[in-house]
Amino acid sequence: MTPTGNGPQDAATTTPRAAAPVSVDTKSAEAPTASTSTPALLRTAAELDALPRPAGAERVVVMTMGALHEGHATLVRAAREAAGPDGQVVVTVFVNPLQFGEAADLDRYPRTLDADLATAADAGADAIFAPGVDEVYPGGEPQVRITAGPMGERLEGASRPGHFDGMLTVVAKLLHLTRPDEALYGQKDAQQLALIRRMVRDLNFPVRITGVPTVRDADGLALSSRNRFLSPQERHTALALSHALFAARDRLAAQQALHERALATAPGSGADRAAGLNRLGEARAAADAQAVALARPNGAPAAVRATARAILDEAAARDRHPLVLDYLALVDPADFTEIPDDRESGEAILAVAARVGETRLIDNIPLTFGALT
Numbered sequence: 001m002t003p004t005g006n007g008p009q010d011a012a013t014t015t016p017r018a019a020a021p022v023s024v025d026t027k028s029a030e031a032p033t034a035s036t037s038t039p040a041l042l043r044t045a046a047e048l049d050a051l052p053r054p055a056g057a058e059r060v061v062v063m064t065m066g067a068l069h070e071g072h073a074t075l076v077r078a079a080r081e082a083a084g085p086d087g088q089v090v091v092t093v094f095v096n097p098l099q100f101g102e103a104a105d106l107d108r109y110p111r112t113l114d115a116d117l118a119t120a121a122d123a124g125a126d127a128i129f130a131p132g133v134d135e136v137y138p139g140g141e142p143q144v145r146i147t148a149g150p151m152g153e154r155l156e157g158a159s160r161p162g163h164f165d166g167m168l169t170v171v172a173k174l175l176h177l178t179r180p181d182e183a184l185y186g187q188k189d190a191q192q193l194a195l196i197r198r199m200v201r202d203l204n205f206p207v208r209i210t211g212v213p214t215v216r217d218a219d220g221l222a223l224s225s226r227n228r229f230l231s232p233q234e235r236h237t238a239l240a241l242s243h244a245l246f247a248a249r250d251r252l253a254a255q256q257a258l259h260e261r262a263l264a265t266a267p268g269s270g271a272d273r274a275a276g277l278n279r280l281g282e283a284r285a286a287a288d289a290q291a292v293a294l295a296r297p298n299g300a301p302a303a304v305r306a307t308a309r310a311i312l313d314e315a316a317a318r319d320r321h322p323l324v325l326d327y328l329a330l331v332d333p334a335d336f337t338e339i340p341d342d343r344e345s346g347e348a349i350l351a352v353a354a355r356v357g358e359t360r361l362i363d364n365i366p367l368t369f370g371a372l373t
Contacts, residue, residue, distance in 0.1 A: 038121070039117075039120065039121050039125045039126055039127050039128055040126070040127045040128070041117060041127075041128050041130065042127055042128065042129045042130070042131075043130060043131060043132070043135070044131065044135055045131070045135060045177055048090075048127075048129050048177055048178065049177075051088075051090075051127055053088065053179075054083075054086055054087055054088045056086070057083065057084060057086040057087040057088065058082075058083055058084070058087045058088070058180075058181040058182060059083070059087065059088045059089075059090060059178070059179065059180045059181055059182075060079040060080075060082050060083040060087060060088070060089050060090070060180055060181065060182045060183070060184065061079070061089075061090045061091075061092065061174075061175075061178045061180035061182070061183045061184070062075045062076050062079050062089070062090075062091045062092070062125075062183070062184050063091075063092045063094075063171065063174055063183065063185070064091060064092060064093055064094075064116075065093070065094060065095050065096060065099075065109070065225070066093045066094075066095060066110070066111055066112060066113060066116050066130075066225075067109070067110040067111070067112050067116070067225035067228075068093075068112070068115070068116045068119040068120065068225075069119075069223050069224075069225060069227075070215060070223055071186060071188070071214075071215040071222075071223035071224075072119065072120075072123075073119050073120075073122070073123040074123075074212070074215050075184050075185075075186060075212055076089060076091055076119075076120055076123035076124055076125055077123050077124055078184055078210075078212050079091075079124075079182075079184050080123065080124030080125075082182055082184070082210070083182075088126045088127070089124055089125050089126050089127075090125070090126065090127045090128075090129060090178050090180065091120045091125045091127070091128050091129070092128075092129045092130070092174055092178065093113065093116050093120075093128060093129070093130040094129075094130065094131055094136060094170065094174070095109055095111060096136075096166060096167070096170040097133060097137075097141075097166075098141065098142075098145075098162075098165070098166025098167075098169055098170060099160075099163050099166040099167050099170070100166075101160055101161065101162065101163070109225075110225060110228065113130060116128075116130075117130075129174075129177075129178065136170065136173060142169060145165050145166070145168075145169040146165060146168035146169045146171075146172050146199060147165055147168075148164035148165050148167075148168055148195055150335075151191075151194070151195060151198065151335050151336055152164035152165065152168075152195055154191075154331075154336045154337070155191055155327055155329055155331070155336060155351060155353070156191050156192075156353065156362070157191075158327075159326055159327070159353060164191075164192070164195055167192060167195070168195060168196070168199050171196055171199070172199065172203075172205075175200075175205055175207055180207055181207065181208065182207065182208040182209075182210055183196075183207055183208070183209055183210070184210045184211075184212055185209065185210070185211060185212070186211070186212055186214065186215075187211045187212060187213050187214050187364075187366075188214040188215075188222050188223075188224070188362070188363065188364070189362070190333070190349050190351060190364045190366075191336055191351070193209070193211050194333060194334070194335075194336060196209055197209045214363075214364075214365075216242065219239060220239060220242035220243065220246065221235065221238060221239055221241075221242055222241075222242060222361075222363045224361060224362075226359050226360070226361060227359075227361075229357075229358065229359045230356060230357065230359055231321075231357065233320065233321045234321050234356045234357045234359065235356075236321070237315055237318060237321045237322065237323050237356045238323070238354075238356045238359075238361055240311055240312055240314070240315035240323055240354075241312075241323075241352050241354060241361060241363045242363055243311050244307075244308040244309070244311040244312050244328075244352060245308060245350055245352065245363060245364070245365040246365070247307050247308065247311055248304045248305075248307045248308040248350055248365070248367075249350075249365055249367060251303055251304060251307040252300055252303070252304050252367055252369070255299075255300055255303055256300065256369075256370070299341070300343070300344075300369055301330055301339050301340065301341045301342075301343050301348075301369070302341045304330055304350060304367065305328065305330055308328055308350060308352070309328055312325050312328060312352065312354070321356060321357060323354050323355070323356055324354060324355040324356075325352075325353075325354045326353035326354055326355065326360070327351070327352070327353050328350075328351075328352050329350075329351050329352075330348055330349070330350050330351075330367075331348065331349050331351060332346075332347075332348065332349075333347055333348065333349050333366070336349075339369075343369055344369060344370055345369050345370025346368075346369055346370065347366065347367070347368055347369075348366070348367045348368070348369060349364050349365070349366055349367070350364060350365050350367055351363070351364040352364065
């Protein structure tokens with residue numbers, strides 16, 4: 001699975017944790033227990049099964065593929081807050097081979113377990129489950145897998161065939177193994193989150209799925225384990241992804257605000273509309289106030305797409321370190337189908353994927369049509 005650990009940056013750490021996890025000895029007569037100071041490092045399903053559940057409190061799980069960064073730490077802190085001081089936070093660290101189309105990509109994925117353990121501990125984890133491939137898939141690649149269906153064939157699924165089948169298969173296995181009351185995933189991987197929610201609903205998994213907002217660096221780039229592969233020049237190009245999303249969001253907000261102002265301040269003739277807008281200092285809009293006021297807001301999806309694409313096209317035209325766009329899509333969060341240009345209201349996700357150099361990056365932002373943001 002590839003959650004990138006995104007969440008509100010001010011999420012509280014309920015209980016301080018020491019930075020150095022310890023391994024659990026399965027030969028010991030005593031079962032491993034969740035520590036209030038040092039998390040347990042669990043390597044096998046048997047060790048995980050022996051971890052006592054908190055009496056009268058909840059177990060909250062955060063699933064990662066390692067290479068933890070502040071986004072993951074924010075997810076763990078959010079889990080700590082959700083579990084409460086008496087609950088239990090389990091972090092899984094597993095690089096899932098089923099999600100990689102090429103062996104080279106699997107080999108290239110960063111593995112930093114020692115640093116991951118320290119990060120998870122500092123963020124408030126009670127236990128870290130870091131199994132090997134043979135532990136998760138003891139018989140080799142599973143013959144029976146979860147299928148993501150049509151929703152898993154769009155966008156990321158089209159670019160990475162089979163990726164979501166592999167992701168859902170390992171998520172299902174880890175949900176069975178960890179048996180959480182709640183599982184947290186980053187909204188940066190919006191399509192992944194939507195598919196997990198769908199799987200849990202369709203297959204009656206007894207667990208709550210919670211999305212945690214994307215964490216970004218100060219320059220706006222969404223945190224990702226892949227960012228470490230970007231050179232400084234490539235990172236500059238990569239900023240076009242977040243800039244495009246933010247510009248589209250601002251364009252939508254401005255368009256909807258102008259439409260609402262026009263309707264609210266100019267209920268009469270075109271001249272009345274112009275006068276009302278002039279009083280608000282909207283001189284440019286006043287020049288065409290009647291068209292603004294009478295126009296239905298069904299041009300917003302097209303305006304959102306055009307605004308984002310203009311910034312991405314500019315980054316793609318750079319002589320050095322250009323951005324190579326994979327997709328820009330404005331989709332319904334329920335099934336990831338494209339939003340039509342005549343959509344007047346409802347939720348949407350503006351998603352983008354692109355390569356900068358050898359590094360493929362994704363990002364997205366939620367939007368609401370028909371309401372001021």
